[in-house]
Amino acid sequence: xxxxxxxxxxxxxxxxxxxxxxxxxxxxxxxxxxxxxxxxxxxxxxxxxxxxxxxxxxxxxxxxxxxxxxxxxxxxxxxxxxxxxxxxxxxxxxxxxxxxxxxxxxxxxxxxxxxxxxxxxxxxxxxxxxxxxxxxxxxxxxxxxxxxxxxxxxxxxxxxxxxxxxxxxxxxxxxxxxxxxxxxxxxxxxxxxxxxxxxxxxxxxxxxxxxxxxxxxxxxxxxxxxxxxxxxxxxxxxxxxxxxxxxxxxxxxxxxxxxxxxxxxxxxxxxxxxxxxxxxxxxxxxxxxxxxxxxxxxxxxxxxxxxxxxxxxxxxxxxxxxxxxxxxxxxxxxxxxxxxxxxxxxxxxxxxxxxxxxxxxxxxxxxxxxxxxxxxxxxxxxxxxxxxxxxxxxxxxx
Amino acid sequence: xxxxxxxxxxxxxxxxxxxxxxxxxxxxxxxxxxxxxxxxxxxxxxxxxxxxxxxxxxxxxxxxxxxxxxxxxxxxxxxxxxxxxxxxxxxxxxxxxxxxxxxxxxxxxxxxxxxxxxxxxxxxxxxxxxxxxxxxxxxxxxxxxxxxxxxxxxxxxxxxxxxxxxxxxxxxxxxxxxxxxxxxxxxxxxxxxxxxxxxxxxxxxxxxxxxxxxxxxxxxxxxxxxxxxxxxxxxxxxxxxxxxxxxxxxxxxxxxxxxxxxxxxxxxxxxxxxxxxxxxxxxxxxxxxxxxxxxxxxxxxxxxxxxxxxxxxxxxxxxxxxxxxxxxxxxxxxxxxxxxxxxxxxxxxxxxxxxxxxxxxxxxxxxxxxxxxxxxxxxxxxxxxxxxxxxxxxxxxx
Numbered sequence: 001x002x003x004x005x006x007x008x009x010x011x012x013x014x015x016x017x018x019x020x021x022x023x024x025x026x027x028x029x030x031x032x033x034x035x036x037x038x039x040x041x042x043x044x045x046x047x048x049x050x051x052x053x054x055x056x057x058x059x060x061x062x063x064x065x066x067x068x069x070x071x072x073x074x075x076x077x078x079x080x081x082x083x084x085x086x087x088x089x090x091x092x093x094x095x096x097x098x099x100x101x102x103x104x105x106x107x108x109x110x111x112x113x114x115x116x117x118x119x120x121x122x123x124x125x126x127x128x129x130x131x132x133x134x135x136x137x138x139x140x141x142x143x144x145x146x147x148x149x150x151x152x153x154x155x156x157x158x159x160x161x162x163x164x165x166x167x168x169x170x171x172x173x174x175x176x177x178x179x180x181x182x183x184x185x186x187x188x189x190x191x192x193x194x195x196x197x198x199x200x201x202x203x204x205x206x207x208x209x210x211x212x213x214x215x216x217x218x219x220x221x222x223x224x225x226x227x228x229x230x231x232x233x234x235x236x237x238x239x240x241x242x243x244x245x246x247x248x249x250x251x252x253x254x255x256x257x258x259x260x261x262x263x264x265x266x267x268x269x270x271x272x273x274x275x276x277x278x279x280x281x282x283x284x285x286x287x288x289x290x291x292x293x294x295x296x297x298x299x300x301x302x303x304x305x306x307x308x309x310x311x312x313x314x315x316x317x318x319x320x321x322x323x324x325x326x327x328x329x330x331x332x333x334x335x336x337x338x339x340x341x342x343x344x345x346x347x348x349x350x351x352x353x354x355x356x357x358x359x360x361x362x363x364x365x366x367x368x369x370x371x372x373x374x375x376x377x378x379x380x381x382x383x384x385x386x387x388x389x390x391x392x393x394x395x396x397x398x
Numbered sequence: 399x400x401x402x403x404x405x406x407x408x409x410x411x412x413x414x415x416x417x418x419x420x421x422x423x424x425x426x427x428x429x430x431x432x433x434x435x436x437x438x439x440x441x442x443x444x445x446x447x448x449x450x451x452x453x454x455x456x457x458x459x460x461x462x463x464x465x466x467x468x469x470x471x472x473x474x475x476x477x478x479x480x481x482x483x484x485x486x487x488x489x490x491x492x493x494x495x496x497x498x499x500x501x502x503x504x505x506x507x508x509x510x511x512x513x514x515x516x517x518x519x520x521x522x523x524x525x526x527x528x529x530x531x532x533x534x535x536x537x538x539x540x541x542x543x544x545x546x547x548x549x550x551x552x553x554x555x556x557x558x559x560x561x562x563x564x565x566x567x568x569x570x571x572x573x574x575x576x577x578x579x580x581x582x583x584x585x586x587x588x589x590x591x592x593x594x595x596x597x598x599x600x601x602x603x604x605x606x607x608x609x610x611x612x613x614x615x616x617x618x619x620x621x622x623x624x625x626x627x628x629x630x631x632x633x634x635x636x637x638x639x640x641x642x643x644x645x646x647x648x649x650x651x652x653x654x655x656x657x658x659x660x661x662x663x664x665x666x667x668x669x670x671x672x673x674x675x676x677x678x679x680x681x682x683x684x685x686x687x688x689x690x691x692x693x694x695x696x697x698x699x700x701x702x703x704x705x706x707x708x709x710x711x712x713x714x715x716x717x718x719x720x721x722x723x724x725x726x727x728x729x730x731x732x733x734x735x736x737x738x739x740x741x742x743x744x745x746x747x748x749x750x751x752x753x754x755x756x757x758x759x760x761x762x763x764x765x766x767x768x769x770x771x772x773x774x775x776x777x778x779x780x781x782x783x784x785x786x787x788x789x790x791x792x793x794x795x796x
Contacts, residue, residue: 069720070720071720270714271715272673272717275670296767301721301764301766302714302768312700313669316668316669316700318670319671321699322467362464365466365699370699
């Protein structure tokens with residue numbers, strides 16, 4: 001698994017060509033015996049593993065029959081349809097999560113943070129299913145599991161206890177959900193999830209769709225709790241649409257307050273949701289990550305989990321067409337995501353994990369704009385995908 | 399070229415399977431000798447040729463070196479960069495238009511309306527280049543050419559005369575451009591292009607990016623002239639962002655007025671421009687078409703010209719996820735486009751042109767959501783693309 005490998009003419013993040021050496025699964029200084037194994041990366045740019053910072057591995061219908069979506073227009077309709085689908089379609093969280101992971105591995109996604117449903121109907125079965133897949137695929141992909149109360153926590157008695165159980169079972173992150181519009185009690189919801197995070201010594205990731213000033217108020221509550229509990233660098237806000245709906249002064253102040261507490265923001269660049277001010281966010285030092293959200297599920301029928309395509313969506317939603325801007329969206333889908341979900345030893349420096357995605361393109365912008373699929377993926381020094389196809393026998397668990 | 403062919407188990411627009419017979423290049427009633435040639439379309443849905451109602455064939459950089467986009471943020475910056483690029487990059491309108499047409503043919507695009515630049519630097523050279531390509535590829539694809547004053551008409555003396563020359567050379571449609579913000583004189587601009595259209599007996603297609611009430615005023619001027627000159631069914635408004643920026647009553651009234659004069663609206667569903675109210679537009683009887691706009695050019699670096707992907711963008715921009723809505727966006731990219739650009743004998747009825755795109759999907763919604771690429775394309779009874787690859791030797795002109 002940890003064969004040494006020399007990657008010649010590698011262009012890290014599109015920079016000038018260098019030779020990169022991976023020894024024992026980590027980038028290493030030059031020197032010593034020349035490895036038997038070499039790859040010529042001329043014609044490619046080299047990215048670190050793409051970071052999927054927000055998806056729902058347990059809910060994809062990849063490889064299942066087409067789901068005819070007749071779901072009503074509100075979020076309540078969607079949550080109900082989603083819960084019903086688990087039962088009626090027999091969505092197997094173990095199998096489905098494996099399908100999505102193996103599909104996106106071919107595209108270079110090596111790090112995934114997945115929200116996984118916890119509710120009073122399925123209990124922690126989906127958590128257990130994704131844990132099983134994570135274990136089976138641990139040599140290929142890093143998976144972080146968020147215990148996510150999709151159907152609401154406060155209004156559905158017993159959910160909090162199930163969240164606690166999920167954390168004990170191996171979930172890595174405490175998930176939160178719209179503290180006002182779903183939970184109906186922002187303070188009590190946030191206090192509950194922060195206390196759970198404190199109890200388990202784990203980070204927090206909150207789905208925050210609340211709009212306008214309601215969303216801004218919830219952000220303030222999150223900022224206050226992050227500061228009070230010294231959870232800087234341990235909190236992510238997912239979506240945060242309200243940041244795209246405020247006047248410029250309010251927007252800037254909130255973004256700076258989030259940055260000061262090192263609260264990361266995850267945005268998918270949805271074409272129909274408010275556009276977040278990406279340039280301002282990055283310039284303010286805010287950590288910005290991105291993700292695919294659900295792929296081919298009952299919420300949204302599309303999606304392939306490609307984080308280069310996601311970088312394109314981010315640029316398109318923000319009306320960005322310049323090469324420099326496209327390179328920024330690529331950074332969001334790599335280094336931004338890595339910082340947001342707290343990855344260690346991510347990058348190309350000596351001692352960093354020997355992960356690499358070679359994309360046939362001449363610049364970062366070209367890779368974002370054209371999203372070529374014939375990528376070569378190296379994980380801890382092992383070539384796992386070559387020209388878009390598995391280079392080794394991938395586990396047959398999907 | 400007009401070999402008879404029987405398509406078994408065809409599912410026109412996703413409907414129940416039927417056998418479709420093409421004789422002499424047109425759909426025909428059953429009966430007569432069974433054709434020697436047959437295709438089994440089980441597992442596919444059958445679409446008529448996809449309709450690209452708005453692109454810029456002369457400006458794509460497909461197959462050329464990557465263009466580093468450092469263009470400034472305003473439309474004036476972009477128009478200037480675009481004009482400079484023609485000269486500096488040596489964009490050959492004949493070759494580039496052929497490249498785009500052959501690329502999108504593989505995806506089932508059989509009808510294209512292309513705006514082609516006319517200006518005082520290049521004169522009508524791009525019109526001539528695209529005319530040449532159209533002639534070379536006439537057996538494969540229908541191409542309509544709009545003489546388009548990209549750099550402005552009124553402010554650049556001599557452009558109107560070049561437009562007239564372009565129409566004489568073979569352009570099919572008179573193009574207009576923002577009558578206020580670019581042309582600085584809405585009435586004079588519209589009077590000029592309507593007079594040109596009248597002189598040549600040709601339709602009109604106007605790029606209208608004007609925002610809010612300014613755009614609404616321009617729409618009123620267009621409606622008035624369409625009515626006065628009895629040009630119902632001969633006018634298309636491209637983009638029409640203002641329709642997504644008005645209060646509900648004003649929006650509805652304008653949409654109904656457009657529908658009453660049978661003025662079509664083309665929208666690309668841009669993620670960063672105002673979203674047009676697609677449901678209301680269709681319910682009001684407005685003809686709605688769609689297109690890719692520029693593909694891989696100096697304006698926008700991305701795009702593949704796939705009209706199924708375009709249907710997906712339309713749905714995504716409108717927050718649509720239901721199967722019924724996705725089917726509607728597919729109709730926009732087929733029958734809507736056909737009506738908008740005035741195609742005759744488009745569809746599956748007896749006597750209609752024998753064109754067919756087979757997409758591996760179970761429903762229209764699935765085709766829109768997943769945009770599978772292994773399509774089979776039949777043009778006038780001839781299989782020109784099979785499973786995404788050319789089935790015949792395509793002309794080597796790109």
